[in-house]
Amino acid sequence: MWRNKLTLLAMPALVLMVLGMMILPLPPLVLDFFFTFNIALSIIVLMVSLYTQKPLEFSSFPTVLLMTTLLRLSLNVASTKLVLTEGHAGGDAAGKVIESFGHVLIGDNVAVGIVAFIILTIINFVVITKGAGRIAEVSARFTLDAMPGKQMAIDADLNAGLIGEDEARTRRAQISDEANFFGSMDGASKFVRGDAVAGILVMIINLIGGLLVGMLQHDMAFADAARTYTLLTIGDGLVAQVPALIISVAAGIVVSRVGTNQDLSEQILGQLFARSQVLYVTAGVLALLGIIPGMPHFAFLLMALIAGGLAWYSEQNQLQKATGGVKPSPGAPAGATPGTAPAAPADAPLQEVSWADVQPVDPVGLEVGYRLIPLVDRNQDGELLRRIRGIRKKIAQELGFLVPAVHIRDNLELRPNQYRIQLKGVDVGMGEAFVGQWLAINPGNAAGNLPGTATTDPTFGLPATWVDSSLRDQAQAMGFTVVDASTVVGTHISNILQSHAAELLGREEVQALLDHFAKESPKLVEELVPKIIPVGTLQKVLQHLLDDGLHIRDLRSILETLGENVQRTQDIDDLTSIVRVALGRAIVHQLFPGENELQVVALEPQLENILMSAASGKSQGGLEPGLAERILQQAAQLSEQLEMQGINPVIITPSQLRPMLSRFLKRSIPNLRVIAHTEIPETKTLRIIGVLGANN
16 A cells, blocks of 8 residues: 555655755755766666567656656756855865766866767757657657558457457557657657757856856866866766767667567567678678778678678578478488478468358448548547447437447448448448538428538438538528538437337347346346246347337336236237236326327227227238228328327227237338227326228
8 A cells, every 4th residue: 555655656756856956955965866866767768668669668758758858957957056156166066976977988188078068969969869859750640640541440350350349449549549659759859859958058057157156256267267167067967968868869769669579689680680691791791891901900800700600690590490490411401301301382271161251240330431431430539439329328228228339331332422321231221421511401391492412311301402511500590400411320320220129139138138137136037037037038028119119128017027927928919018008107108298188099990890800810811901001091191190280199909909000000100109008007098189990
């Protein structure tokens, strides 16, 4: 516990310490410690960058770069105060580290120190930092440009079943992190560049300020003041520039790495010295240069010998790997094993067909043309993706189960603006959408015409027009319903998912529904399913309820009712009717929310008797074609009239007729609902507002 707390306090304490060094005076001993810590930290960062295999393994490097730069600047401020206040006392007035860098590295030669400092600054600022920043900038740009293609490749692998949701999510996060990393490195390199400029300015200020302080405040001679403060200034500059150079080299190494499974040493040695032919040619060229008169023979011939030795060693390693670690016998061809004849190259065997070649169909699929890709691209903030998640959530809340995920893919065979909705691999919906335009739908009372592409609403078949965004307000003022492209596709998907909810409720979804419900009522599920209620029977009853347009949220009542009646009958229609009676209050509330008087359509008595005979099997041949057509026509007229009046069209029948009549009418009039007398609660009253089958 205490270690975790210390870890959380480490970075705030370091930042406060760095900021405090700029304000508070530090004694020379403490300053030596921090200079040593700065050098050690830069070496650690360099070693980590050398052994990092992929740039994202050191994703905190931009922040580390900022912190080390801030630390160096704070040390420059603290050392400057000591140099100016205590520099007259001697070379160790600002600490042993600065004195050592001033004496040991430049040998008390001020000119050499100034030149060395300028060279280090130029190398750091002009070469390493500028190059690393450019690499980071280009890498960030290319990474951003490649993100849509990478995302589509991940979606393709996910839709093909090659990877799971978790791995796809991890890959997408990795792509995003990679772009953020290179972008951060591009910005962080500016800190190092500013640090180099600040180092030059600090050196100039220390030189001028030291001369003024030494001569005016401490009465030092010009020569003594120049020698003392110049030595301290150069030592201070070098002790800051050396760690800065190391950190800049580490930054260049990190951003220039190409992600492999090898660290930098393995990667360079494995690629630079892997070919013996290259080393043999290099050794020959060096040997020729070494025998030319006037050349340094020893250096060139020694290096030629080393290159030839590396070439021979590399060739032996390759030969050993080729023979599997067995040394070939004399006279045998390279790669041959003793006692065996050299094997003739054989064609690679064909892969056997396996079950992996059988690709399952997606329960729900959406294919889009290439111009609709921005609607489903996460990198472009695809609005349709969020809308589909909202649709699935809304359906789950309304119907009581989670519909399968919509697998999205692009299809170059479609027209650029076309999309196609599929259920279990079969097309069930198709339409066109135009990104950047709005669909103006005429609900029936819109006045006037709009310039644009005339079409029909793909969901409800209403006349509509695709218009430019500039005409949106005008279309709304004219009475049109105006929606964007993502809303058009999303509404179409929502309508299809709701109308085909029964097909989407498979065994897997039923089991998931039971597992979820078992968290609240474990005993009920344990006692009934599958001991008393088979999962298949439960699935069919639930599908019938969904097919009737009802929700299955009240799973407790459904299970309890089936548990009481499933042993008496196995007929799915009978079980569904019994369950509907138990759900009568919910059914009425769904059809007539908040109403005590239910306005319904009744059956004409003679028609009811005919239908009862057909349902019981007494009528030979079922309904006459003419009668069936007349029923459909009258039902369609009644439904349209009631909808125009704002009344939900509902027909009430005896319970024996409800399943047959519901299936018969639903094919042609999907909005017409059929309920049974037994499903009406006693607290509700009926009002007959129409009669189906009456002679006009």
